[in-house]
Amino acid sequence: MNITQPLHKALRECPGALAIVDGERRQTWRQLVSRIAGLAGGLQSLGMRHGDRVGMLARNSDHYVEYLYGVLWGGGVVNPVNIRWSAREIAYSLDDSDTRILLIDDTFIALLPAIREHSSALKTIIFVGEDTAPEGTIGLERLINTSAEVPDAKRHSDDLAAILYTGGTTGQPKGVMLSHNNCYLGAIGASLGAPRPPRQVALHAAPFFHVAGMQSMFGLSIRLGTHVVLTGFEPALVLHAIEQYRVAEIFLVPTMLRMLLDHPDFRIRNLSSLGSVRYGASPMDVTLLERAMKELPGVDFSQAYGMTELAPTVAVLPPHYHTEEGRKAGKLRSAGIPTPLAEIQIVDPTDNEVPNNTVGEIVVRGPMVMQGYWNKPEQTAEALRGGWMHTGDAGYMDEDGFLYVVDRIKDMIVSGGENVYSAEVENTILKLPQVELCAVFGVPDDRWGERVHAVIKLRPGSDLNEQQLTDHCKDHIAGYKCPRSIEFVDEMPISSAGKLLKFKMRDPYWKNQDRRVG
The missing domain is CATH 3.30.300.30 (ANL, C-terminal domain)
Known part of the structure; x- marks a missing residue:
């Protein structure tokens, strides 16, 4: 398995189809893959070798999609930087993973001096912006336009694809290592848990630096869908984009869903194209969920449960259990059932499996489980002991195999x-x-x-x-x-x-x- 496989399928099956929309910019799959191959060549000319880490500090854009695929096409490893971090935190993640190349956009270019001050690893800056590249940086457009398109390196299977930094219980972020298998099969598993048609139009409002946003993008590409990209979540812009581009599916954090329902434009926009809303990443109270289902009666809702270390989804509550008929089963408060590729069990403090309806720690096994934490062998061994990812979440399984998450063991x-x-x-x-x-x-x-x-x-x-x-x-x-x-x-x-x-x-x-x- 390799994450770039959908790009090759798109070139054969629908090269002229619309691949991505970002404001006034439109790209077919043929155009997008050409830019990806050119960016890969440019990165290689700047010294990126197989397995080298390349970071990006930017808001969502079509260029972010080019970055994710361009690095992987060229044989590198992506390190998407949390845009809400301080300069010190960003520098730590760059140095910890020896990330020497960083793409940065207009929004965060002012942070660059402070990042340089605190980082010893960073060497090369690629400016992703509309203006002229600042001194000491390389313009993305110039890099792509002056670089030869290179063949796909086709790194695959257990080759490292991404390092995603998440907060650390010891006060320092941990780099979660995800392989090509992890990312590809994680996306496949989530899709099997709540199937959606191929070649649909989907809106990306969740940030790409976050595992949920990144995997939503990978999952849609596997289905050869059209990516509509917003720089970030703004309720009015989301509602307008759904109407303008006839968006069929979207992933939302519950706070985003609440903000959409509360916005005055919700009543005036034509949202009839919307067929699927997936939600997750934070608690969804039942009152909000029931309101959303009432306000969007023709939409399939599905919940996803997981974490960065699980690439990220391992349980899904399918649309059926959100319907009026399905709610009679009483599963709406659950996190769903394990995806076809994930095994979930509940264990006691000595890692022995507990009976149904008994609260314990949720542990997971399957091809989506991370390789480990970058340069943290002890924490890796602790998290993956016995071959199971220990989530730190407390929950239980009912007699029908539905997972209920009730609290957190870790703080x-x-x-x-x-x-x-x-x-x-x-x-x-x-x-x-x-x-x-x-x-x-x-x-x-x-x-x-x-x-x-x-x-x-x-x-x-x-x-x-x-x-x-x-x-x-x-x-x-x-x-x-x-x-x-x-x-x-x-x-x-x-x-x-x-x-x-x-x-x-x-x-x-x-x-x-x-x-x-x-």
């Missing part, structure tokens, strides 16, 4: 579809000399699903306000990781072993919630 917060690891935020806060103890966890939030909440105990005689704490966090970590609510307390619950009893602080917030995680 991870999913806010607006982004993973936030509490240890990283806590480590940042504890750098402040005024702070004696802190606990960070997720609490329910109507807009974001969860928000980052911090409980702080100050040292005696110290003074610190919310604004000072927030400013400090923003200097060190991405804004979405910073606490959105802060609570100062005089005492914090501590166990006899001296550990903070975080659950005692967190549980009151979730007491009346029927679902803790999506």
